[in-house]
Amino acid sequence: PSVIYLKDYKVPPFLIDKTELTFDLDEATTIVTSRLHMRRNPAFGKSTAPLVLDGGEDVKLIGVAMDDYALPPEEYRISEDKLIITATADEFILTCETLIEPQNNTRLEGLYRSSSMFCTQCEAEGFRHITYYLDRPDVMSVFTTTIIADEARYPVMLSNGNEVERGKTDEGKTVVVWHDPFPKPAYLFALVAGDLAVKNDVFTTQSKRDIKLQIFTESHNIDKVDYAMEALKRSMRWDEETYGREYDLDIFMIVAVDDFNMGAMENKGLNIFNSSCLLASPETTTDDTYLRVEAIVAHEYFHNWSGNRVTCRDWFQLSLKEGFTVFRDQTFSADMHSDTVKRVEDVSFLKTAQFAEDAGPMAHPVRPASFIEISNFYTLTVYEKGAEIVRMIHTLLGAEKFRAGSDLYFDRHDGQAVTCDDFVAAMQDASGVDLTQFKRWYSQAGTPIVTVTDRFDEATGTYRLTMKQDTPATPGQPTKLPLHIPVRVGLLDQQGTVISAEVNGVRAEDHVLHLNASEQEFEFSGLTSKPVPSLLRGFSAPVKLRYDYSSKDLLLLLSSDSDGFNRWSAAQQLAVNELTTLINQAIEGQTLSIDSQLVHGFKALLNDETLDPAMVALILALPSQAYLSELANPIYPAAIKQARQYLKGQLANALETDFERVYRQHKIQGEYQPAAEDIAHRSLKNIALSYWVESGSELAQQELVAQFKTANNMTDQFAALSIVVNTQQKQADVLLNAFYEQWKAEPLVVNKWLMLSASQEQETALETVKGLMEHPAFDLKNPNKVRSVLGGFGQSISGFHKMDGSGYHFLADQIILLNKRNPQIASRLCTPLTRWKKMQPELSIKMKAELERILAEDLSKDVYEVISKSLA
Numbered sequence: 024p025s026v027i028y029l030k031d032y033k034v035p036p037f038l039i040d041k042t043e044l045t046f047d048l049d050e051a052t053t054i055v056t057s058r059l060h061m062r063r064n065p066a067f068g069k070s071t072a073p074l075v076l077d078g079g080e081d082v083k084l085i086g087v088a089m090d091d092y093a094l095p096p097e098e099y100r101i102s103e104d105k106l107i108i109t110a111t112a113d114e115f116i117l118t119c120e121t122l123i124e125p126q127n128n129t130r131l132e133g134l135y136r137s138s139s140m141f142c143t144q145c146e147a148e149g150f151r152h153i154t155y156y157l158d159r160p161d162v163m164s165v166f167t168t169t170i171i172a173d174e175a176r177y178p179v180m181l182s183n184g185n186e187v188e189r190g191k192t193d194e195g196k197t198v199v200v201w202h203d204p205f206p207k208p209a210y211l212f213a214l215v216a217g218d219l220a221v222k223n224d225v226f227t228t229q230s231k232r233d234i235k236l237q238i239f240t241e242s243h244n245i246d247k248v249d250y251a252m253e254a255l256k257r258s259m260r261w262d263e264e265t266y267g268r269e270y271d272l273d274i275f276m277i278v279a280v281d282d283f284n285m286g287a288m289e290n291k292g293l294n295i296f297n298s299s300c301l302l303a304s305p306e307t308t309t310d311d312t313y314l315r316v317e318a319i320v321a322h323e324y325f326h327n328w329s330g331n332r333v334t335c336r337d338w339f340q341l342s343l344k345e346g347f348t349v350f351r352d353q354t355f356s357a358d359m360h361s362d363t364v365k366r367v368e369d370v371s372f373l374k375t376a377q378f379a380e381d382a383g384p385m386a387h388p389v390r391p392a393s394f395i396e397i398s399n400f401y402t403l404t405v406y407e408k409g410a411e412i413v414r415m416i417h418t419l420l421g422a423e424k425f426r427a428g429s430d431l432y433f434d435r436h437d438g439q440a441v442t443c444d445d446f447v448a449a450m451q452d453a454s455g456v457d458l459t460q461f462k463r464w465y466s467q468a469g470t471p472i473v474t475v476t477d478r479f480d481e482a483t484g485t486y487r488l489t490m491k492q493d494t495p496a497t498p499g500q501p502t503k504l505p506l507h508i509p510v511r512v513g514l515l516d517q518q519g520t521v522i523s524a525e526v527n528g529v530r531a532e533d534h535v536l537h538l539n540a541s542e543q544e545f546e547f548s549g550l551t552s553k554p555v556p557s558l559l560r561g562f563s564a565p566v567k568l569r570y571d572y573s574s575k576d577l578l579l580l581l582s583s584d585s586d587g588f589n590r591w592s593a594a595q596q597l598a599v600n601e602l603t604t605l606i607n608q609a610i611e612g613q614t615l616s617i618d619s620q621l622v623h624g625f626k627a628l629l630n631d632e633t634l635d636p637a638m639v640a641l642i643l644a645l646p647s648q649a650y651l652s653e654l655a656n657p658i659y660p661a662a663i664k665q666a667r668q669y670l671k672g673q674l675a676n677a678l679e680t681d682f683e684r685v686y687r688q689h690k691i692q693g694e695y696q697p698a699a700e701d702i703a704h705r706s707l708k709n710i711a712l713s714y715w716v717e718s719g720s721e722l723a724q725q726e727l728v729a730q731f732k733t734a735n736n737m738t739d740q741f742a743a744l745s746i747v748v749n750t751q752q753k754q755a756d757v758l759l760n761a762f763y764e765q766w767k768a769e770p771l772v773v774n775k776w777l778m779l780s781a782s783q784e785q786e787t788a789l790e791t792v793k794g795l796m797e798h799p800a801f802d803l804k805n806p807n808k809v810r811s812v813l814g815g816f817g818q819s820i821s822g823f824h825k826m827d828g829s830g831y832h833f834l835a836d837q838i839i840l841l842n843k844r845n846p847q848i849a850s851r852l853c854t855p856l857t858r859w860k861k862m863q864p865e866l867s868i869k870m871k872a873e874l875e876r877i878l879a880e881d882l883s884k885d886v887y888e889v890i891s892k893s894l895a
């Protein structure tokens with residue numbers, strides 16, 4: 024497959040001012056007729072270049088005409104899925120008739136069937152699976168869409184924009200016409216047809232326009248959309264207040280579908296959601312999922328400005344819309360709940376998953392320089408690291424100038440397809456802050472390591488921090504340049520009091536230092552004793568920080584730092600230090616033993632009732648298996664598991680009575696509410712329960728089973744079930760069966776059950792997962808189910824990392840099976856195998872052998888790119 028390079032970008036030779044589409048929908052075949060009002064692009068220069076339209080192997084051309092002249096076969100050709108027309112006028116109407124079979128579309132790109140409905144997914148290059156088109160984001164067109172279908176089966180027929188006409192054909196089919204006045208690229212096109220129920224609402228904008236809001240689902244799910252509707256209204260208000268962005272069309276629709284490759288899609292005026300990211304009810308949905316629904320509803324809504332009104336020039340610029348929009352949804356969630364809790368959750372995810380990506384064979388810059396298949400670049404780097412870049416700009420500019428920069432960006436580029444450089448230029452022009460060096464964050468892959476040393480001069484009361492930065496080599500980028508890194512720093516005295524100091528003549532408790540050289544010194548004056556530094560507050564940059572903190576320093580920061588994020592960070596570091604000792608003991612085959620300092624820190628937390636329970640819960644959660652794997656080289660999965668279990672047991676035994684008390688204190692009486700305060704209590708109560716159970720207490724065991732049986736909400740019931748599954752194999756089967764029997768009519772709950780069942784730690788884990796794939800609740804066509812079972816299996820050390828390699832072999836078989844059927848899903852399943860170079864030697868060779876076995880198959884572009892890069 025060919026490689027596409029950013030450096031080869033050229034403006035399109037043709038433009039499409041208007042796109043008129045007609046869909047004649049039918050279960051067997053769908054006929055799509057397009058009328059494209061085209062002209063040569065003056066920006067391309069004088070040219071006689073042929074017209075080359077993108078298509079797909081699943082699109083059958085019935086006929087093509089230019090200005091109503093039907094082209095004979097010798098005047099066009101199809102080559103490698105492209106429709107090529109050699110001779111064209113400067114301006115013309117191209118009509119194409121194509122035939123597609125949505126019911127056979129298992130890739131879930133283009134037009135496909137989910138349950139009994141028709142729906143679309145066109146980002147990034149799905150539109151070409153519907154009809155021939157200039158399927159690139161810098162070709163923006165005004166769309167009019169006519170849908171023809173049998174009203175009895177498809178009473179709801181939707182597309183972008185406003186419904187402008189409705190009628191009947193001579194054969195009695197219904198015809199609905201939609202018109203979207205905002206020019207858009209094809210990736211934002213959407214169509215839905217089905218027998219759907221609707222929930223209606225209205226939002227009044229700041230300029231007093233009433234917007235009709237509609238959420239559509241299959242009828243059995245319509246009682247689960249209230250939370251999403253409220254989240255949508257909160258998002259609309261927040262975008263007006265925080266960014267001055269008002270919604271533009273008169274109607275905003277969301278549709279839930281069960282079969283969807285990702286979370287949701289921001290199609291203009293017609294968002295399409297994976298039902299797992301939209302539906303919520305107290306009985307079936309956990310707190311985490313409530314928060315995810317709110318965040319994704321907000322994310323897709325925010326794209327209306329950061330993505331739709333201003334879009335990407337080419338797919339290398341994907342982070343222009345995704346990084347900015349993730350930053351916007353993160354800040355929104357922080358505003359709706361707790362700033363610090365949200366930051367800890369986001370950073371924890373980034374450090375676990377994005378750092379691993381940035382250190383692996385698929386590492387790429389936030390603005391990649393090349394790709395084989397763009398779907399492979401909807402990554403944590405583009406999304407999460409991209410959001411960190413925007414956050415750093417916010418830190419460097421301050422809130423007010425950042426807002427001025429965003430206003431300028433939207434004003435300057437409304438209706439355009441632009442680049443990450445354009446975004447930074449707007450920020451720079453509005454603020455006067457020089458971002459020239461900062462832009463390297465977009466082009467340089469890898470996680471920088473910032474190493475800090477310090478010294479204190481008692482005679483002058485001066486404290487000096489020396490910072491060095493170093494970014495490791497990544498594929499295709501052997502050497503790196505220094506980045507502009509904002510490092511937020513505060514100081515504490517040895518008693519834990521936050522102290523102010525002077526940096527460059529400014530006295531404050533908190534300073535943003537600009538690290539922009541390979542090595543740099545920063546001076547703090549006006550001190551009386553050597554302080555403890557609180558470094559990288561709020562995780563002010565996506566870097567790995569190295570500073571030689573003693574356990575005493577970390578306990579001091581944990582108990583006293585005024586930066587809540589760094590209190591969590593200190594606890595994590597302390598836990599990582601202790602776990603690292605234990606992991607090494609386990610690797611050496613020694614008996615595990617440690618005099619844990621964490622016990623003292625946790626004891627103080629559990630007895631401090633002034634703290635936010637959600638923060639305490641986060642601090643009590645030991646670093647995950649995945650995060651410890653990211654830090655390790657090589658990775659010994661079983662040793663990590665053993666060390667975590669041991670430390671958890673030690674903490675549980677030492678603090679048993681504290682955990683029991685906290686568990687009881689944070690029980691909530693009354694009705695379930697997905698509100699921040701209640702979520703916080705539940706999270707602390709449930710983690711306390713997990714420790715209490717770990718202590719072996721008989722009473723804890725009884726409470727656990729009682730919680731499972733009597734909980735009035737899914738958060739508590741599922742927390743109890745997870746604790747049982749993670750601690751006691753004997754009970755696990757009984758309660759897992761009971762849970763399935765209780766919830767088998769709720770597919771989204773069943774998916775959680777599939778995941779938990781597949782993640783079990785037992786000798787027979789591989790047989791369990793094979794059994795789950797034969798279970799009536801499983802369906803290989805449904806990405807959520809595949810993700811649940813195989814994602815869950817990836818967490819099972821005894822299953823996936825079986826020493827004989829059979830876990831890897833099984834995953835490889837599934838990748839091969841899905842490779843042609845759904846390349847996007849198959850490609851994502853490859854991720855755990857791509858980490859082979861970091862695994863302990865016995866496992867590493869077995870993973871590599873599976874990668875080689877996959878590579879020998881006839882692969883989709885998606886899977887080929889990931890596997891071949893992993894082996895390079």
Ligand code: HT7
Binds near residue numbers: 146323345398847
């Ligand atoms: N912008 C959307 C991306 C997306 C997508 C990409 C590839 C394949 C399928 C997809 N479904 C949605 C989602 C978002 O970031 O908002």
Ligand code: ZN
Binds near residue numbers: 322326344345348
């Ligand atoms: Zn997005």
